[in-house]
Amino acid sequence: MSHSRYPTEPPDPAPCPPADKSTAQVPVARTAPFTLAAIPNPAEADALARAQQGDHQAFSHLYSLHKRRIYSLCLRMVGNIAEAEDLTQEAFLQLHRKIGTFRGDSAFSTWLHRLAINVVLMHLRKKGLTLISLDEAMEPTPDEGPGRSFGTPDATLTGAIDRLALERAVESLPAGYRLIFVLHDIEGYEHNEIAAMLDCSIGNSKSQLHKARLKLRDSLRTSSRQEARR
């Protein structure tokens, strides 16, 4: 028998029902310590405001809304299901601790992603990777940068990239490049959103993404040549 005060299962990510009709239309304006612009979805804004007041049902609703993208981010960054689950758990635990500090200076999803990214980067640091912080992730790394393509034309990628080969190539990227690639090309964030998440310029985001794709191209072509030799 469960003694939990929490729902045993998070609700479906359908709009969170308001407490009653009298508060359904404008509950956030009276209670939320953040700007409405930060949460374009009124139901999510309501859930956030209630979660900030300690409402666990509302917190579970926020989990339902964001769990896929946060888990996917963690999974793509570490390439391991067990670690991704641990990191997702840690990210939402930190969200629970810090949710009262959200003031709406950025969109809530941006703020949550930034929190999750820091959890992931901290984990990578503990694993002994040289990357230490978001700032370092976004530092240009010219010495490690992929070579440009000025030489003789080489075989192009055929368009039929194998999933496993791409997974391996993504895992081999330096963490900073991998982060940008995951956020933009896999999760579908725009450069302005990534810049807000990572506290960098839009130009820096574009530049890092381009370098990530060049590195992936190098890796995929190398693995393709190795396959051809076998």
Add this chain to the structure above:
Amino acid sequence: MTENHHHDPETCAAFQAQLPELIGSGQAIGDHPHIQSCALCRALLADLETIAEAARQLFPVVEPPDALWAQIESAIQEEEGHAAKD
């Protein structure tokens, strides 16, 4: 289309230096004069587009296991229990 089989590294370097901004801006780069004339840079652009498209198709957003929520709420309860004792 005028092919340039004699690649001019300087021209390619100048074009490729602009690529992050050109790609990021969402412009139709296929119409760029350099792309029209340079097979090397055209191949590079095709590869980069292939990689981006493959990422979208091969890596869908993933659902975490249902049991994860139970672990999270248990951890929250534990933290709140510790906080209540302090």
